[in-house]
Amino acid sequence: MSTNLDNCMNQYQNQRYECLTITLYANILWKDRNVLCLLYGHSLVDEKIDSLLKFYHKGELNQESGGLEIILTILKDLIQLPELPRVIDLGLLKDSITSSGVIAKEALISKLWYIQLNCNNNPKQIVLYGFGRIGRLLARELCTDPALRVHMELKAVVTRDPVHIDFLKKRASLIQKDSIHGLYRARVEIDAPSNSLIINGQQIRFIQAEDPAAINYHDYGINDAILIDNTGKYRDFKGLSKHLTLPAISNVIVTAPGKDIPNIVFGINHEIIHNNNVNIYSTASCTTNAITPLLKLLDTEFGIEKGHLETIHAYTNDQNLVDNMHTKNRRGRAAALNMVITETGAGKAISKILPQLENKLTSNAVRVPIANGSLAILVLDLNKEASINNIHQLLIQAASVPIKHKQIDISFDEDLVSTDIIGRAAAGIVDGCATSISSDGKTLTLYVWYDNEYGYSMQVLSFARWLSVESVAKGSLENYDFNKIEISTMMDNA
Template sequence: MTSTWLQTLSQAESMIPLLGKLGREKAIKVQLAGNTLMADSVTGLMTAFDQHPELDLVQVYQVLEQVLASNNAHTTVELESLIAEADVSSVLAAHSQNGSETPVVLYGFGRIGRLLARRMCALGHTTPGMALAAIVVRKACDNDLAKRASLLKYDSVHGIYEGLVKVDEANQSLIINGSPVKIIYASDPAEVDYQAHGIDNALLVDNTGRWRDRDGLSVHLNRPGIERVVLTAPGKEMKNIVFGVNDSDINEDDRIVSAASCTTNAITPILSVLEDKFGIVSGHVETIHAYTNDQNLIDNIHKGDRRGRAAGMNMVMTETGAAKAVSKAIPSLEGKLSGSAIRVPVINVSIAVLSLNLKSETSVEEINQLLKSASNSAELTGQIGYSEEADAVSSDFIGSQQAGILDSLATKVRGNQATLYVWYDNEYGYSCQVVRLMEKLAQVNFMSVELLEEQAA
């Protein structure tokens, strides 16, 4: 190893305690060009800094010390913008934020619910402005708590969770990395009084998909202790938000919002960049999607066409609303996209094929460079990934935090006709998007509470 490498390694190691304190003690998330700097991995820090060789790591360390010494808490700081400032302390003081945490309730604890819990409670990671307080489920068996803990800890797709999960039977809770999370058993949202469990002004995330309209989800909102509701599925009569594209549409009056679907989140950021640069005349979205729990493992009756056939041994044609849903985030694409889906026998990671007619001619090189630049921007780093790997296959993208990853070597262009291939972890990548939306709503919730307090004074 070269001395330069060893020096960088030493500097990265020295930042781990600082980042840990920022997360644990002050709930501050530190980002570099949109990427979160985690306190659990020197390798992760080295990878992040390798993409930004212009950074002076001594200066980075000093800035982190100043953030820790400031009055800021429960917020996100962007490292690049702070480093660019001549007087970091004055900037931090001028934008001081020290709010309280918004409690989060997960209603449902299936594939997405458990991954949201993993992401929120990941070692070395912080979700500013919020903390997991409770999980609502139907009791499945006598040793339900132990089963829930095991499913959180061990996952056939995403591996063993690198955190401590314990069962507290006496208090009907899971202890996740030292923090108690109440398990509330209920068959109907109308049964739950969250304030009776010490939970107030909470953000509830409905992962069940059982209710998708405002009336159904309002039952949550009308329960004591719930302030806002997020739906992890396409929603009716509410804003469908793709973080990074139209999250600026959220205001304090939005009490119920949808995080749209995994496919909509995967394709919308890329379509947004292409629409801004070239303009999209029309197109078709075909998603080759991993099978889900909504399908049968072996042939059996199913209310939906074709989904009753064995998921593990068939390609199953079905429908997707993702193409139409894009226009809820990008209104200029209303009526311009069609879509369909094929479920295939893989357990996770899907790929969307975008066949687009653009308003102007372009080239493979121009589109790839455009999206590569977007993937490195602070605004879209979490939404757009970029792959140049010649041997890339679907399993390589398990655990991807981006909403969608362009397979640049597969891009095809002929005149104004472009075909793009976008990989996405339809479980974890989507869950990361939902958490980003939750963070935004927690900040809106904080500002709303702060405004009420000022008015009361």
Template sequence: MNQQFEQELMGSWQERQEYAEMMQPLLGKLYRDKAVEVSIFGRPMLGANIVDIIKAHRTVRLHTGEKLRLRESWPILEALSKLTLAPAHIDLGKLAYAYHHDQQNQGLDIDQYLAKELAGIVGEVDTHPVQDVVLYGFGRIGRLLARLLIERQGKNNKLRLRAIVVRGGKDGDLEKRASLLRRDSVHGPFNGSITVDHERNALKANGSYIQVIYADSPDSVDYTQYGIKDAIVVDNTGMWRDRDGLGMHLKAKGTKKAILTAPGKGDVKNIVFGVNHQDILPEDTILSAASCTTNAITPVLKVLDEKFGIENGHVETVHSFTNDQNLIDNFHKADRRGRSASLNMVITETGAAQAVSKAYPKLHGKLTGNAIRVPTPNVSLAILNLNLAKSTSRDEINDFLRNQSLFSKLQHQIDFTSSKEIVSTDLVGTRSASVVDSQATIVADKRATLYVWYDNEFGYSCQVMRVVQAMAGLTYPTIPA
């Protein structure tokens, strides 16, 4: 390798690094000040570091066959940062690629191009009122929801985490709650600062003031004494799953709606955002965000059914162990779950396959399901064994699902990977509901087997947040559509 080549290689890297360093603060400012979430061909840039931004640009070539250079997307981002914009999801990569490669955009300067593409949000000011949010319970999902709510801190943030409700209140409780939010063995450290306010029994995190309330029953809390009104309560305890139980939240002073982070029972609507979120009505006061597995498989099953038709099938989930299991052998009311979660693969039941039909009724009675709990702390895998209505091929299914992950209305739910080396830990922190592993796809005539990864904690929490936004009336467009 000659010296000139090495210098060119280093110069190219330094150029990309410098552009990424300029991009990083604008990405954060767009989010905090304008509630604009930026992605690059589906890869979220929220909280992205310098290398993340560079790597996201490199992946564009995998989808288009053409490079997208940072110096090509930088002027688009810079122009975006200067505009008055209503909240939206904006794919910078797609905008920049279309500007440089689509013939119909030739002759337009950047301002003209953005005026055309962003016609629905340019010059618009978001006047939606701020929505108070309360987390009832502070376990794995509760703490991740707290992280997601806190990262939205900014002058245009419309969802404000106002309180956390937990049982207990023993000495040292606040410090332990703060420590669990600050450090996570799976998801890493909290991105920011957390302090404990003993005098007011509260936590302060990145400018958020979060009241900690101790209560044994949902209907015993008076939120109004803390200045909280018309709150959406996110129940992540799983203790109450029907309308009567969840209705106790609405008996508390200062609440308006309640959402459950588990499958709802009875007539409670189970919402998988992206599939049936249009069923959320303004008058709905109690909803369920279904389960992590239902959120992972339903979007993929929906698009496959619409394209190829699903006659029937079986869903097997290889699921990370949960707090419901025992670390070592001990009594458990459920079969097998009493055996050590850290040492065994444990066959158990799952209602996810049947629950799919609550969000997508066309598959009612067509799916069976089972689960194997395995000794990993997070990220699970759903294996979809499907009998289709028509013959297809591995390439056709993979190409279809890749397209769905990039350009469909389910692009925030379905992700796609072509990696031959990907394993479960690589998917920790994934914001989509599922990731299709294209290298594992098997197709024979009308039979197809697909492998779908999902972060059963963080990816699911992102889906819950989307339902919370919809309940609050916060629906944002995705651009390009």
């Protein structure tokens, strides 16, 4: 056996041992003390060892600063402390404590107290209005991801169909089996007397209603909830405000471009809600979420004079399966057999979110015969000269933040195709192998992949989670001045 191979195998075994120990400690804290440990947004509860090893191998953990070894040291210290916050992100905690690999117990306790003071122990109630493609993906995540469940609790689903045992069986089957996203790794049971699905021990009530204003949510134990309308039926303030006629709903999010309401791309402009006296928001479209973060980054760094967006988009439910009448041109032709030229509102939507790009972008779309996984082609005229290396270094830096859900990611996989994008949580993934630029360095072409269902759903959930804790959050772990805290007092309390 070669020395190099021997070293690789020893390194793998050591890292595997660290991963096993980390997940063991994390599960003990969860089981015995109801403390959820995260790693840059990823739950360590019930985490597979292979997933954690892959996370380490991809460089998400800074190996120079100790990587898993520091995480393990922190966990060993946490187990010995009598009081802990309900949720601890070990990755962010590690990064905020030290870059030298040395952890002072005083600093650790200081950080934990700050987290405790800003921890929301009352999950926000969530109502899904509609249970289609996006609605079921939202329900899957809300019922299985511990990192979401500590902040949000799915209470009910509203549909137009009458609720009875056959209805519940069909809904249970649809959430358990998905032709695109695969089997749902969760326990799903039916409770007919209460018109509920029980998902991983969590009761989800199903409510039938034609009129949003006719629902008495208090009868279902719902109060001060966020409602996520994923039907597409209402897109303006007048229609969506029907959800707010009863005090049980405090905020409404619509998973479609809004007409006269704030359009939000989480990570870019979500904080504008502080400047708007409204509680109805749109999370725009999947395409808008995929490319807006990139456009903002490129415009800030190089300036965008003008550009064109062409979307190669998977077919959607509003197209016909076979040739038939349709209110929109070409969308009546068989979706699984044709490439269909159609319009997209992404160009105008982007100008609402990034006003500096108003009248600078044109856009069009082609629906293609695949069920999921889309591609946006950006052709941009830059104000400053750039090179492919300049562009890639900028994107790599933006993508290097080790979080579960990224607005920007980049791949240099030479064999990447659309099916490889399915299940990727990033809003947009730049295909680094396809980037091109003109000889004068002014015209840039980017290919941006995105899972138009799952990646978009993660953006919706990220905004909903931020909205659910926004009222309690007083700052961020990264920019807080911990020197203001009296360490000796905290040591006494610990």
